[in-house]
Amino acid sequence: MIRAHKLIAGCFGAGYIKGGGTITAIVCCVIWYFFQKGNTDNNIMIVVTSVLTAVGVWSANAVEKDWGKDSSRVVIDEASGMCISLLFVPVTPACVVAALVLFRFFDIVKPLYIRKVESLPGGWGVMLDDVLAGIYSNLVLQVLIHFNVFNG
Numbered sequence: 564m565i566r567a568h569k570l571i572a573g574c575f576g577a578g579y580i581k582g583g584g585t586i587t588a589i590v591c592c593v594i595w596y597f598f599q600k601g602n603t604d605n606n607i608m609i610v611v612t613s614v615l616t617a618v619g620v621w622s623a624n625a626v627e628k629d630w631g632k633d634s635s636r637v638v639i640d641e642a643s644g645m646c647i648s649l650l651f652v653p654v655t656p657a658c659v660v661a662a663l664v665l666f667r668f669f670d671i672v673k674p675l676y677i678r679k680v681e682s683l684p685g686g687w688g689v690m691l692d693d694v695l696a697g698i699y700s701n702l703v704l705q706v707l708i709h710f711n712v713f714n715g
Contacts, residue, residue, distance in 0.1 A: 568625035578636035587638040591645040599654045612646040624686030640693035647697025669696035
C-alpha cells in the first residue's frame with residue numbers, strides 16, 4: 564500500500580523531478596484548461612478537487628514515515644492548491660496563467676498564516692498550506708475578474 568501512496572503523493576513521479584512542485588502546478592493548469600475549456604459546470608471540478616485534497620492528506624500522511632516531514636517529493640499538495648486556484652475562474656489562457664503565478668507566489672512566500680498551517684501534523688500540514696495558497700490565489704483572481712482586468 565505504501566507504493567500506492569508514494570505514487571499518489573508524488574503525482575506519479577513528478578516529485579522526483581527538480582522543480583516538481585512547479586511542474587505539477589503547470590501540468591495541472593494544462594489538464595484543467597483542456598478539460599474545462601467551454602464547460603461552465605464547476606460541479607465535477609469541485610468533486611475532483613475535494614477528492615484530490617482528501618487523498619492528498621491521506622497519502623502525504625502515509626509517506627511521511629519514509630520520506631520525512633513535508634518532503635519535496637510530495638507534490639499532490641501543489642495539484643490540489645492549483646485546482647483550488649482555478650475553481651470558478653474563467654478558463655482563458657490569461658486567467659489560467661494568472662492563477663499559476665498567484666498560486667506559486669503564495670505557495671513560495673507563504674504569507675497570511677500559510678506558514679502557520681504548514682506546521683500542522685502529518686498530511687494536514689503538507690496539504691493545508693497549499694489549500695490556503697490556492698484560496699488566496701482564487702480570491703485575488705476573483706477581485707481581478709470583478710474589475711475586468713482580463714477583459715482589457
